[in-house]
Amino acid sequence: MDRLGSNPANSCPLTPLGFLERAATVFGDCSSVVYHDTVFTWSQTHRRCLRLASALVSLGITRGDIVSVLLPNVPAMYEMQFGVPMSGAVLNNINTRLDARTVAVLLRHSGCKLVFVDPASLTLITDALKQLPHGHPAPRVILVEDPHEKGLPAAPAGSLTYERLLENGDPEFAWVRPASEWEPMILNYTSGTTSEPKGVVHCHRGLFLITLDSLIEWAVPPQATYLWTLPMFHANGWSFPWGMAVVGGTNVCLRRVDAGEVYATIAARGVTHLCGAPVVLNMLANAPEVVRRPLPGKVRILTAGAPPPAAVLHRTESIGFEVSHGYGLTETAGLVVCCSWKREWNKLPASERARLKSRQGVRTPGMAEVDIVDGETGRSVPRDGSTMGEIVLRGGCVMLGYLNDDKATGAAIREDGWFYTGDVGVMHPDGYMEIRDRSKDVIISGGENISSVEVESVLYSHPAVNEAAVVARPDDFWGETPCAFVGLKEGASAGAVTAADVIAWCRQRMPHYMVPRTVVFRDELPKTSTGKIQKYVLRNLAKEMGSTRKGGSSISKM
């Protein structure tokens, strides 16, 4: 036995890129990517990705170079997830909703060599390039034209566009396989919800694991029809670009996500699966009747990225969607904790089912360990559903580290062998965990820790509330008190629903120390480019209001 172990036949590097070859063999004639009247088959997608990889190599891209992509969910964006790393380069998807200053910071930080750009982001990239420091080599820009979108700037005559680049590529190219499964494949920047975005590096092995793990956890069947409502630039669409190749699914692309278009596309294309942050669920659940369409069959939604309030889950399921809930970070390349559903829970009343489903859950099968630990002792918190601690993770899809940031890497991946998430949660007696906050968002009032997420879930249950976020407001006596920012549903005005009503609603449903002392109505809450509410912006606003006690109205409209 001692002499047995790894050998050349069992130690070829794991990589999700090989899924594409297999898809071309198994599902060659089946549709892979659909966008308006453009339909590709798996065999075509395979050949287009090989053309892309070979063309990049002929442009001088070599192993480990960074190639960035600034694209919405169009077919080229899907192809990038395979074609760029098949050239040996590291793929860096950039969020199209960032501003030029941030894009310049990312291009500089990553040392990007080449960037593919959507015509709608041409001004953005041009402005970003102007902001690169003097002497910093500017990446080459290649425009990805979109014949389906009117009114976008065209590429200058004779310039190299994406399609022209593919024409020069070799569809039989022997793609650049990783020498080791630990080789970097992806560079993703975090959403910047709590601080400046950090550059997360993932290797082929981790991405292989998370792809299969996510398919198993969500039980995605062969040839699912998957609607791209989640931006692929957000943590590589939680690994589903590679996952769809495994199951030979159809990727239905959408340039922009609005309720009318989503409902219409679900009906027209027979969509079976889609992913989205809770803000997408909220959009679908609150869509006016005129834009809703009957669902063509069972439509499964996987939600993650921010806490989905039970009320939003309840509303989304009541219109026929089947929601699954997971938790993950850019640092884990996708979802590593899921609220795995038990059949016996189906017998419970809908509101109780939604409450259970709003918990983040248990580790996915591919993760080694997940725990919640006390910040001081490092020991697991009791499974009592109330003692808070930091969520820590261990498993094959945890990132290699942050690019050029040893300090941040060391703070996140510690010597005790855990990745520290910065999220605060509790462990329930049944072994399911629930997020209570990010460590920076916990409100400490009179020595009591208040979970902003818990207060928000009560606010979301108010029939007139569309969205809500709770942050700390300074208080001379209590230290901090909860301050709620509330957006009302269309048709409900701040005049009809008063702050006093909202406070009364909360007083009936939570301990008094948790009840917001301040309620601010806003038409819309500020969001990050991935649709998360920017609590630090609200926290600054609450800070500017000054102490709750020193005066200032506790009821405001901004």
Ligand SMILES: Nc1ncnc2c1ncn2[C@@H]1O[C@H](COP(=O)(O)OP(=O)(O)OP(=O)(O)O)[C@@H](O)[C@H]1O
């Ligand atoms: N199901 C969920 N419920 C609650 N929060 C979630 C869930 N899924 C993800 N999150 C939150 O999203 C975070 C991961 O998001 P992401 O990696 O996009 O960057 P970010 O943390 O928002 O940005 P930054 O790290 O730059 O502040 C998690 O740490 C957690 O706070």
